[in-house]
Amino acid sequence: MRFPAPLHPGVLIKRYKRFLADVELDTGETVTAHCPNPGSMLGLKDPGSRCWLSHTDDPKRKLKYTLEVLEADNTLVGINTNRPNRLAEDAIRAGAIPALSGYDSLRREVKYGVNSRIDLLLESAARPVCYVEVKNCHLMRTPGLTEFPDSVTSRGAKHLGELSEMVRQGHRAVQLFVVQRNDCEVLSPADDLDPVYAQALRDASTAGVEVIAWACDITLEGIEIVREIEVKL
Missing domain, CATH: 2.40.50.580 (OB fold (Dihydrolipoamide Acetyltransferase, E2P))
Structure with missing residues (x-):
């Protein structure tokens, strides 16, 4: 972008x-x-x-x-939380995120669950539907470690519950963290800032929701998702 x-x-x-x-x-x-x-x-x-x-x-x-x-x-750190959905869409369409490649279509803001909209819905005749929730991440308190969230997010915990339900229904669900900085190697939940969300993320992972994180290259000309980083729950 x-x-x-x-x-x-x-x-x-x-x-x-x-x-x-x-x-x-x-x-x-x-x-x-x-x-x-x-x-x-x-x-x-x-x-x-x-x-x-x-x-x-x-x-x-x-x-x-x-x-x-x-x-x-x-x-440089990107702070515009309206950017990650577009960044994720561009990367997926370009085949830059292998775990989310191979789908025939991509739709944004599709209604699902209980009064929710999924950020990205990936569909293919030969594969289960894939629900992708995108979260922006840019908090770094320990060098090399990015954490989410940077404040309490009850909405984020609700989304994880919705993703878990999609897995129970036989679909694929992915929590994608877009890290708008390029100096981190690991992503973890910020237990001290929102313990409810942190536990919800671990519960969702146990339920079969895939949790992945990708870092961005930030310049004054644009932002691009460039590399996957480790997730430690």
Whole structure:
């Protein structure tokens, strides 16, 4: 996935009210940007951090700038949680994720379970339907280890229950973590931040839900899923 236009560099002043961020652009202008990330962004919201924003001229948008990339731990980190579904779709269509290759069709946001929508539904006449739930991940507190979630997510635990039910019905189900940074080798659940989700992830794995994680290459030109990393539950 390439950004449609060059990103605007700046320095983060503060992130607040979950979806807002004040940024001083390198031009000297201070702007309020949309921060498309419902999590805590633990370790990624320090004032003074270098950051990069996309811009739109859409007259319907109140906030013209969107926070896309931050610099942390001497690497670039993607913080836009709207990106991973597109990144996963592109990678699957390109055959870049072997575990999810070989399907005839891919559909997004398909209703299933109890008032839920699956991120990606893979279908083939010769194989069981595959339900793929995509989660964004960018928390790193220990070098080389990325953890999920960075705050409590009851919705995430619900999704794991839905995936487990699909397995019980004879389908295939996959929890795919898209890690928007390239300095991690292992993914684990963050037991101290959300023990309920951590246990739900382990229970889902025991029930037959496949848990995989892929790291991204982040540049100021675009983001691409590039390599699988180990999952330790």
